[in-house]
Amino acid sequence: MKLIIAIVQDDDATDLLEILTEGGFRVTKLATTGGFLRAGNTTLLIGVEEDDVDEVIAHIEDVCKTRNQIITTPSSVASSTGVYMPYPVEVEVGGANIFVVDVDKFVKI
Numbered sequence: 001m002k003l004i005i006a007i008v009q010d011d012d013a014t015d016l017l018e019i020l021t022e023g024g025f026r027v028t029k030l031a032t033t034g035g036f037l038r039a040g041n042t043t044l045l046i047g048v049e050e051d052d053v054d055e056v057i058a059h060i061e062d063v064c065k066t067r068n069q070i071i072t073t074p075s076s077v078a079s080s081t082g083v084y085m086p087y088p089v090e091v092e093v094g095g096a097n098i099f100v101v102d103v104d105k106f107v108k109i
C-alpha cells in the first residue's frame with residue numbers, strides 16, 4: 001500500500017476531491033499553510049494500492065493548474081537605509097506537489 005500526500009491549491013481542491021471520491025478513492029483533506037507564501041493550501045492524504053498510484057496522479061494532473069501569485073517583499077536596500085520599500089514579486093505556484101510513500105501497515109478498527 002502507498003500513501004499519496006498531495007499539496008494542491010485551495011481553488012483546485014473541491015474538484016479534485018469530487019473526482020477522487022467518485023472514482024472510489026478514500027481521501028482525507030487537511031487545511032494547510034505554505035511555508036514560503038504563508039498562504040492557505042490543501043493537503044490530501046490518499047491511501048491506495050500500488051496499482052492505483054498512477055491513476056490518482058493522472059487525476060491530480062488533470063485538475064490542478066499552475067498559477068502565478070504576486071507577493072510583496074521588502075526591498076533589498078532596506079537594511080542599509082532603514083527604509084522599507086515593498087515591491088511585488090511574481091511566484092509560480094505548482095499545480096501540485098506530490099509525495100508517494102510506502103505504508104508499512106494499515107489498520108482499520
Ligand code: 2BA
Nearest residue numbers: 007033034035036037038039041091092093094095096097
Ligand atoms: P509555499 O511554501 O507557500 O510555496 C509557494 C511557492 O513559492 C512554491 O510553489 C514556489 O514556487 C515558491 N517558493 C517556495 N519556497 C521558495 C524559496 N525558498 N525561494 C523561492 N521561491 C520559493 P511550489 O513549489 O509549487 O509549492 C507549493 C506548496 O507546496 C508550498 O507552498 C508548500 O506548502 C508545498 N511544498 C512544496 N514543496 C514542498 C516540500 N519539498 N516539502 C513540503 N512542502 C512542500
